[in-house]
Amino acid sequence: MKVDDKVLDLAKRRGFVWGPSPNIYDGGLAGFYDWGPLGKLLKNKVENVLRKGFSSFSFWDVECPTIMPKKVWEASGHYDGLIDYVTYCTKCGSAYRVDHLIDNVEDLDPKKLKALLKKRKVKCPACKKGSFEKIEKRNLMMKTRVGLDQEAFLRPETATTTYLLYPELYRFFRTKIPFGVFQIGKVYRNEINPRQGVFRTREFTQAEAQLFILKDMVRNFDKFDDFVNEELPLMKYGAKKIQKVRLGNVIKKSYMKKEAYAFMVYVAYKLVNDMGFDSKKIRIRQHNPSELAFYADDAWDIEINTERYGWFELCGVHDRKDYDLKRHSEFSKTKMVVGGEYPTILEIAFGLERTTYALLENSLVDDKKRDWLVFEKGMAPIDVAIFPLMKREGMDDLAKEVFSELNNEFVCVYDDSGSIGRRYRRMDEVGTSFCITVDHDSLKEKDVTIREIGSMAQFRVKISEVKQIVRDLLYGALKFEELEDG
Ligand SMILES: [Zn+2]
Structure with missing residues (x-):
């Protein structure tokens, strides 16, 4: 089997992705998928990286309705342009x-x-x-009806619904600009013939961050200065190869025009890195001018090299200029100017399903004998599996105690069926970060064996310390090889 077929097979068999949905009715509708228990856990972790990441760069989380009247989409340009x-x-x-x-x-x-x-x-x-x-x-918008006969559409992006909050947000931020907000939620696009599995679906989750800023601030942006030494793998429109360029040189060497925009590209790139993608498989590609969305001035995508579809967009960073607020101001007759000027909007737009699936593919280890997954620490669907060596002599009771101690903080499973080797393999296949085994010695010594996926190294640690150790290992405060038996 090819790598991408193996991923697809694993995803179905072990409860990551099922579909098309609803499968029991005529094989489902094309472009709709279900996320099974492990897939949903993984998608949540991807979402957590984005939520935490955006927040760490001072973007605030909002949530808007997914249905909006026709007028909104006429103003946004989607009615004529999407x-x-x-x-x-x-x-x-x-x-x-x-x-x-x-x-x-x-x-x-x-x-x-x-x-x-x-x-x-x-x-x-x-x-x-x-x-x-x-x-x-x-x-591409899906039409619906509100009440008896009001024409409305399911949103094709979260961004527009965020922009409609501009007057309230401006007051919330005490009329200080720039400010940033983000929204994570479902969107809908009626693709005519979706054929790229979970990479292109008719209903999907977006995570979109918006920076509202004025024209004279975009070329000289404070936060840009904090990351000038970070390197970006850029591929300019028309270029054949990836160039590693320091953020500080991105403007000087005229890859991009605005510091604030380059900062947004850096934020998006950092978040993809934080998820644990192989850095050799990431590039930042500039759009062909004719490929630009109807609202965009400049656009770069963070792309991942996938087995099935080659280089594929996980995230787009768009310079939407003052297009959106100008249009919504005109159509709604609401004032949205600061000092006579419409704020510019710079946007980061992630698709969560394709990111989650690409991460699954990126994490597959294909060592000829068997297929298993190794994720970045903290990203695996299951953090810890707890096994009693045998279901007797109190080993099972002690293992259950360890399980309830850890399960209130981490995603844990308890497994006492089959040989230890089989249980390890079951957990390796879905990328579980650590396996903890309670054996005969555990009863006397009050300790357990902890095994790391990937290296398969093992140490004995005290039960009283195991929770703190797992916490440190998952959040990067401790490396597995730094552990000692004790
Ligand atoms: Zn035909």
Whole structure:
């Protein structure tokens, strides 16, 4: 099996991701997935890194409704701008996004797309016979109804709903700008033909941070100065290779124009690193100017090299300028200016499901004999597994005591079935950070064996100290090899 198939198999078998959902009804709807117990634990950990990380850079958490009236989306530009061009096979009727049928389309003009389909003689991938003639514009937003007949849409991003809070936020921050907020929540996009598994779904979770700032502040931004020595793996539009560039040189060497924007790119990159991705598989790529979203001035993506889809976007960092507040001010007739100027917005936008799945793939160890997962400490779905060597002589009772002691702080499982070797392998397969075993000696000596995944090294530690040791190991205050038997 190829690595990506192994991940898919493991994800299904061990309860990370199931779907399409709802599986028992005709195999489910394409583009919708369920997160099983271990997948949900892992997704929570990814979410925790983002929540903690954004907070540490002084962004504040907010939550808005997922349904908004049509007028909001007319103002935001999504009503006219969030569209795909769709075409149908003349023989079998299968629907496709035009940009999925022809590679390297730079210009999304429908007339030119139609000409390209004809010129390149594109045949239907499904029936291999039909061709394509008509091109239709389809909006990606899902429509719903509020009350009896008010037209409304499920949000296609959290960002817009955050912007609508601007007048309240401005007062909350006591009219001091810049300020930052973030929102983590569900969004919906009616993809025509989602075919990239959990990497492209119709319902997904975004974690989006917004920095509200004025024009004269973006080029000279205090927080930028604190990280000038950090290196970023940048790939400028048109470049063939990744360049390691110090944040301090990003502006000087004109990779980016604004210090505040470069700071946001650094924040996004740091958070991806904190999750434990292999640094060789991370790059920061600038968008092709024609690829830019309708609101963006500059955009760089944090991308991960995946087995299945190659380089794939986990996070986008967008310079939205004053576009959003200007539009919402006009459409809502609400004042949103500071000193006659609309604040600029710089945005970090993460997709949580694709990040979680990419982390799963990134963590697979394929050593020919078996497949198992090794996560960055603190990121594994299960922190600790506790085993009694045997279910007798009080070993099970003592193991249960250790379990309840640890389970109120860490994610723990108790397992007493099968041989110790089998139990280790079950836990290794899902990446459990530590296994603790209670044996005969534990009863006399009041100690246990603690084993680390990855190195498979073991030490004996006192039961009275085990909780603090696990805490230090998980949060990086202690390395496993620094432990001593005792
Ligand atoms: Zn066809």
